[in-house]
Amino acid sequence: MHENIFDHYEKKDKSSLIPLLQDVQAIYGYLPEDALQEISDYVGLPLSRVYGVATFYNQFRLTPLGKNVVRICRGTACHVKNSANILYSVETELGIQAGQTTRDKLFTIETVACIGACSIAPVININEEYYGRVTTKEIPKIIKKYRSEVQKETASGKVTEGVK
Amino acid sequence: MVELTINNIKVKAEEGMTILDAAKSVGIAVPTLCHLKDLIPSGACRICSVEVEGQRGLIPSCAYPIYEGMVVETNSPRVRVARKTIVELLIENHPQDCLICVRNGNCELQDLSEKYSIREHRYKGEHKDHAVDISSASLERDPAKCILCGRCVRVCGEIQKVGAIDFINRGFTSIVSTPYNKGLNVSDCILCGQCILVCPTASLREKSSLKTVSDALNHRKKYTIAQIAPAVRATLGEEFNMPLGTDVTGKLVTGLRRLGFKRVFDTNFAADLTIMEEAHELIKRITTGGTLPMFTSCCPGWVKYLEQNYGDLLENLSTCKSPHEMEGALLKSYFAKKMGIDPKDVFVVSIMPCTVKKYESARPELNVESLTEVDAVLTTRELVRFFNIAGIEFADLGESEFDNPLGESTGAAAIFGTSGGVMEAALRTAYYQLTNTHLENVDFEQVRGLQDIKESTISINGLDLNIAVVNGIGNAAQILDEVREGKSKYHFVEVMACPGGCINGGGQPIHQKIDKVIERMKALYEIDKKMLLRRSYENESIKKLYAEFLGEPGSHVSHEILHTHYIDRRKTRKIVNPK
Numbered sequence: 001m002h003e004n005i006f007d008h009y010e011k012k013d014k015s016s017l018i019p020l021l022q023d024v025q026a027i028y029g030y031l032p033e034d035a036l037q038e039i040s041d042y043v044g045l046p047l048s049r050v051y052g053v054a055t056f057y058n059q060f061r062l063t064p065l066g067k068n069v070v071r072i073c074r075g076t077a078c079h080v081k082n083s084a085n086i087l088y089s090v091e092t093e094l095g096i097q098a099g100q101t102t103r104d105k106l107f108t109i110e111t112v113a114c115i116g117a118c119s120i121a122p123v124i125n126i127n128e129e130y131y132g133r134v135t136t137k138e139i140p141k142i143i144k145k146y147r148s149e150v151q152k153e154t155a156s157g158k159v160t161e162g163v164k
Numbered sequence: 165m166v167e168l169t170i171n172n173i174k175v176k177a178e179e180g181m182t183i184l185d186a187a188k189s190v191g192i193a194v195p196t197l198c199h200l201k202d203l204i205p206s207g208a209c210r211i212c213s214v215e216v217e218g219q220r221g222l223i224p225s226c227a228y229p230i231y232e233g234m235v236v237e238t239n240s241p242r243v244r245v246a247r248k249t250i251v252e253l254l255i256e257n258h259p260q261d262c263l264i265c266v267r268n269g270n271c272e273l274q275d276l277s278e279k280y281s282i283r284e285h286r287y288k289g290e291h292k293d294h295a296v297d298i299s300s301a302s303l304e305r306d307p308a309k310c311i312l313c314g315r316c317v318r319v320c321g322e323i324q325k326v327g328a329i330d331f332i333n334r335g336f337t338s339i340v341s342t343p344y345n346k347g348l349n350v351s352d353c354i355l356c357g358q359c360i361l362v363c364p365t366a367s368l369r370e371k372s373s374l375k376t377v378s379d380a381l382n383h384r385k386k387y388t389i390a391q392i393a394p395a396v397r398a399t400l401g402e403e404f405n406m407p408l409g410t411d412v413t414g415k416l417v418t419g420l421r422r423l424g425f426k427r428v429f430d431t432n433f434a435a436d437l438t439i440m441e442e443a444h445e446l447i448k449r450i451t452t453g454g455t456l457p458m459f460t461s462c463c464p465g466w467v468k469y470l471e472q473n474y475g476d477l478l479e480n481l482s483t484c485k486s487p488h489e490m491e492g493a494l495l496k497s498y499f500a501k502k503m504g505i506d507p508k509d510v511f512v513v514s515i516m517p518c519t520v521k522k523y524e525s526a527r528p529e530l531n532v533e534s535l536t537e538v539d540a541v542l543t544t545r546e547l548v549r550f551f552n553i554a555g556i557e558f559a560d561l562g563e564s565e566f567d568n569p570l571g572e573s574t575g576a577a578a579i580f581g582t583s584g585g586v587m588e589a590a591l592r593t594a595y596y597q598l599t600n601t602h603l604e605n606v607d608f609e610q611v612r613g614l615q616d617i618k619e620s621t622i623s624i625n626g627l628d629l630n631i632a633v634v635n636g637i638g639n640a641a642q643i644l645d646e647v648r649e650g651k652s653k654y655h656f657v658e659v660m661a662c663p664g665g666c667i668n669g670g671g672q673p674i675h676q677k678i679d680k681v682i683e684r685m686k687a688l689y690e691i692d693k694k695m696l697l698r699r700s701y702e703n704e705s706i707k708k709l710y711a712e713f714l715g716e717p718g719s720h721v722s723h724e725i726l727h728t729h730y731i732d733r734r735k736t737r738k739i740v741n742p743k
Binding site: 033036037045046047048049050051052055056 | 321326327328329330331332333334341342343344351352735
């Protein structure tokens with residue numbers, strides 16, 4: 001692993017655990033298993049404790065992000081506007097659950113406490129784009145759009161694999 | 165001294181004490197779940213909540229220090245309702261299968277439910293649903309029964325310093341588990357079972373071998389043999405309401421014969437044999453410049469710990485098998501030949517205070533002529549269950565003697581079950597092997613007791629032997645780090661993974677008696693003291709065994725049968741390059 005990540009921290013210093021996890025995630029986009037083991041050795045905490053911390057905080061991911069990140073707002077306004085079903089239909093459409101990434105690494109579903117666009121609730125956000133007042137019926141169409149973009153890229157010879 | 169009032173009683177207590185301890189000192193019981201003596205309080209379960217005058221909320225008494233003039237109420241209606249609610253909520257998310265649970269009758273959650281007279285389910289909620297982890301050879305982990313008190317996590321991390329399990333995830337999904345929720349068999353766990361001893365429910369339990377054993381006993385071709393570990397005889401009586409530290413050796417032999425075992429032998433015999441081999445190995449290492457310090461190898465939990473964490477120090481480990489494996493090896497070679505039985509039909513059952521022994525007996529390198537040396541291991545608790553199933557009134561049993569020739573033992577073997585015992589036994593024999601004279605005072609008080617690390621220097625014939633006894637695997641790392649850096653001054657180091665040794669092993673009766681370890685320890689030293697022969701080399705059967713079969717300690721035959729090798733099981737780590 002990047003030697004210089006560790007350079008900023010003292011060895012066997014338990015308090016550097018969370019900053020180290022953040023640094024590693026900043027480089028890889030997630031926390032690889034081997035990295036957790038190395039951090040555990042470096043800070044002198046058992047792997048179980050490091051894993052416990054990594055799974056306690058929402059900011060840490062243990063799986064790589066997909067190429068497209070679908071964020072579903074689960075804030076109060078969206079909840080009132082049926083966002084539970086929106087989430088359910090995205091999950092069904094992609095065959096995965098919130099927090100997971102599809103096997104082809106094209107999509108990751110995340111839930112967000114509030115996106116901040118309550119006036120157009122329910123809202124979902126894919127990469128840079130926002131979709132307001134979405135209905136469950138529209139979900140397959142929206143997902144399809146991103147799938148076909150990938151297909152176009154494949155045809156034109158661009159790399160399709162997700163971010164690692 | 166601080167003066168405070170608890171339930172209108174004036175209490176004088178030392179400064180720095182918790183409310184819980186102060187209340188206990190005047191006979192006021194406060195229930196606890198997550199509390200563990202001598203560890204930093206976690207205050208997680210809130211069952212010990214009390215009311216303190218001037219405080220708004222309820223206070224966890226296990227984590228709150230007393231102060232001058234404090235007014236505490238441990239039995240107010242508000243406290244009672246809060247405690248009852250906590251128990252009700254815990255029970256609601258707990259499988260309702262007490263009748264078929266292994267801890268039925270010995271469960272702290274069940275006790276609390278009874279104590280607070282919970283007679284209905286007031287709450288209905290979502291239930292945890294988790295698979296039971298049966299991956300390891302010794303332990304089972306059932307997260308559904310877990311009430312998240314965290315006692316196992318703290319014993320594993322703070323006392324044993326293994327840290328195989330911890331809380332993962334959070335909120336409703338949080339469970340106690342291994343990293344990546346993998347099986348215990350691939351975790352850092354050494355299977356010592358100390359977590360079982362502190363688990364209030366049956367979330368952690370041993371993997372039962374009762375059926376295997378009972379099938380073997382019913383098999384008409386199997387020649388079933390039982391052997392009893394030194395530490396079991398000092399603890400089994402507790403389960404039948406005998407006083408702590410009662411020696412039940414004679415009753416145990418009778419009981420095992422009644423269960424249908426054809427022969428009942430003593431692991432103590434093999435303990436004497438271990439000493440003959442180990443003392444010989446130590447002297448050889450010292451005189452020929454072998455790897456020092458030498459570590460004892462009787463404790464499979466310790467061996468597993470070393471293999472997993474200090475795989476570079478395996479050379480230091482004595483090559484002697486543990487006593488019950490030696491006994492098993494002899495039963496399937498020497499004894500079977502002597503009796504004219506096919507070794508394949510010999511079924512050896514070890515009665516052990518230990519959960520790791522189950523794993524050890526399955527190690528492929530521990531076999532004799534491709535037969536496993538020990539076919540099944542029963543813990544003390546499992547044997548109690550077996551006696552109960554078979555309708556054996558243990559307390560009323562008469563006493564009987566072990567079978568021979570593999571049943572005779574000396575006092576040196578009896579103390580194998582306690583921390584410092586193997587060291588003491590080895591010193592008695594090493595003295596003889598070095599000087600050819602008998603040691604007059606065989607009591608080595610300096611290696612007895614419950615200190616973390618006991619060290620001493622013993623002069624034998626001008627040779628200064630530096631020894632150390634490590635009590636509990638949590639204290640091993642500092643000595644191992646010294647050895648790794650080449651700074652260790654020791655010649656011989658004994659390590660037992662469980663605090664106190666086998667008498668406090670993971671397979672022993674479960675109860676939270678404070679002084680149980682000391683009492684059990686006394687029982688073993690008492691057995692030793694009463695013996696006529698207290699040095700392993702004086703054992704007549706051992707002499708005969710060497711004359712008839714093994715030749716001499718460290719001979720070719722004994723290396724074939726009584727010694728083993730170890731495997732470096734450190735995790736291989738690959739380095740990932742970022743893109």
